Amino acid sequence: MVADVTGFLSRQSGVAQVRALSVGDAADLLEPWLGHTEALKTLPVPRLIAVEFDRSAPPDFDALKATLIRQYPGTSIDDHRRWQQQIRTITRSFALGGLAILLLVGAATTAIIVSATRSAMASNRDIVEVLHFVGATDRFIAREFERHFLRLGIRAGVVGALWATFVFLAMPTVMELMGGGAVTIAEIRRLIGIATLDPPGYFLLGIVVLVIAALCMLTSRIGVYRILNSQH
Secondary structure, three states, X not given: OHHHHHHHXXXXXXXXXXXXXXXXXXXXXXXXXXOOOHHXXXXXXXXXXXXXXXXXXXXXXXXXXXXXXXXOOOOOOOOOHHHHHHHHHHHHHHXXXXXXXXXXXXXXXXXXXHHHHXXXXXXOHHHHHHHHHOOOOHHHHHHHHHHHHHHHHHHHHHHHHHHHHHHHHHHHHHHHHHOOOOOOHHHHHHHHOOOOOOHHHHHHHHHHHHHHHHHHHHHHHHHHHHHHHHHO
């Protein structure tokens, strides 16, 4: 029956390649989960046929499935669409979770900068009063604090970007080590990519540094102006 199904599939339009897997090949697919044991050969493992479709002109999966089941009862087609949809759902969930974490980190960063600005203003209260006495404007004082926190923001952004690059590049190796050899580096790369940054990726990291620096500068400016206005 395997030969008949293989011949049927090879004659269909949109099918690029058909290969029937042996019982040993099917057992090798189960080995990462069940381990290497002779019992695999005695399990009623279904016969598998690997089919590669023409991506430019794929066949009608539903029609092919209906015809295959009608002519060869007991067969089934798994085109991985359901599995891919589950992966997409999980990926979107991770993306939304990452966005939520990013917003929380941004809020926490803002709160920390506001607190640091208040502490800096309190510790330099006498200096601020002297500057006011000699004619310094609120804008001048706020600009000095802006420069200070801008430098801090740039340093923090650069350090964060370097750590993000390191984690991104090392992620496949870490996942391979955590998998204990059950997952190969090729499988990990198919799932999360080849873990390399192209020029747009480095550009986005630079944008992150600028955003962090701007957030520090603007937050400190607002905080300083509020404190100075409350002192007048």
